[in-house]
Amino acid sequence: xxxxxxxxxxxxxxxxxxxxxxxxxxxxxxxxxxxxxxxxxxxxxxxxxxxxxxxxxxxxxxxxxxxxxxxxxxxxxxxxxxxxxxxxxxxxxxxxxxxxxxxxxxxxxxxxxxxxxxxxxxxxxxxxxxxxxxxxxxxxxxxxxxxxxxxxxxxxxxxxxxxxxxxxxxxxxxxxxxxxxxxxxxxxxxxxxxxxxxxxxxxxxxxxxxxxxxxxxxxxxxxxxxxxxxxxxxxxxxxxxxxxxxxxxxxxxxxxxxxxxxxxxxxxxxxxx
Numbered sequence: 001x002x003x004x005x006x007x008x009x010x011x012x013x014x015x016x017x018x019x020x021x022x023x024x025x026x027x028x029x030x031x032x033x034x035x036x037x038x039x040x041x042x043x044x045x046x047x048x049x050x051x052x053x054x055x056x057x058x059x060x061x062x063x064x065x066x067x068x069x070x071x072x073x074x075x076x077x078x079x080x081x082x083x084x085x086x087x088x089x090x091x092x093x094x095x096x097x098x099x100x101x102x103x104x105x106x107x108x109x110x111x112x113x114x115x116x117x118x119x120x121x122x123x124x125x126x127x128x129x130x131x132x133x134x135x136x137x138x139x140x141x142x143x144x145x146x147x148x149x150x151x152x153x154x155x156x157x158x159x160x161x162x163x164x165x166x167x168x169x170x171x172x173x174x175x176x177x178x179x180x181x182x183x184x185x186x187x188x189x190x191x192x193x194x195x196x197x198x199x200x201x202x203x204x205x206x207x208x209x210x211x212x213x214x215x216x217x218x219x220x221x222x223x224x225x226x227x228x229x230x231x232x233x234x235x236x237x238x239x240x241x242x243x244x245x246x247x248x249x250x251x252x253x254x255x256x257x258x259x260x261x262x263x264x265x266x267x268x269x270x271x272x273x
Contacts, residue, residue, distance in 0.1 A: 089118030108215035207268035220254035
């Protein structure tokens with residue numbers, strides 16, 4: 001059955017949930033753990049008389065159940081609560097910076113990670129301007145300063161970036177990079193070759209070559225994430241704006257994305273066969 005047909009048949013139930021602040025608050029609150037009626041009063045700022053009919057509604061549909069320590073989500077309630085959280089976080093992410101998302105090529109993000117894009121909700125967009133053309137790169141350097149490890153997906157390379165990474169590698173910080181075939185070829189030639197040759201002697205530095213062009217850029221460390229994309233239309237990488245975050249969910253999203261690209265890439269060689 002088509003999704004629109006399903007909605008037409010069940011829109012009353014869907015609207016009851018999404019139109020009710022209390023129902024959504026109860027489901028989201030229980031997504032964090034069991035709650036007593038007193039807990040739910042505190043979370044929602046509502047009275048027991050207002051909350052109890054919503055609890056009955058959710059119990060009738062087997063989304064929540066009563067236990068000795070309060071109310072808890074059922075397995076199907078956990079699914080619903082999780083999907084509401086995803087919807088909420090994605091909406092917030094796109095609504096905060098609609099111009100950024102509409103002007104960049106969002107389709108470059110692999111589908112599984114696009115579905116989890118709400119994990120980036122707690123983030124900010126940093127843009128360079130005529131008054132401060134170095135905002136983005138300054139954020140990048142600040143991010144790397146205290147990093148215990150660094151994972152990068154790069155669709156471009158510059159001497160400042162290379163020098164900053166070189167300093168961290170020489171200091172013993174593990175660094176792994178996924179680059180395009182074009183960048184790999186640039187690294188095999190001067191002026192980058194001598195730098196890369198020396199850095200590859202460090203066992204904690206590895207480069208991987210992606211099998212296809214990269215239309216995104218990512219740097220994720222143990223405490224910071226930077227994410228960029230190509231501009232819609234030109235598909236040129238936008239070096240003037242990046243998304244930055246220190247949120248745990250955003251870091252986990254970035255690390256999963258890096259692992260995805262690393263797994264489909266081949267290890268770099270200075271002199272390939």
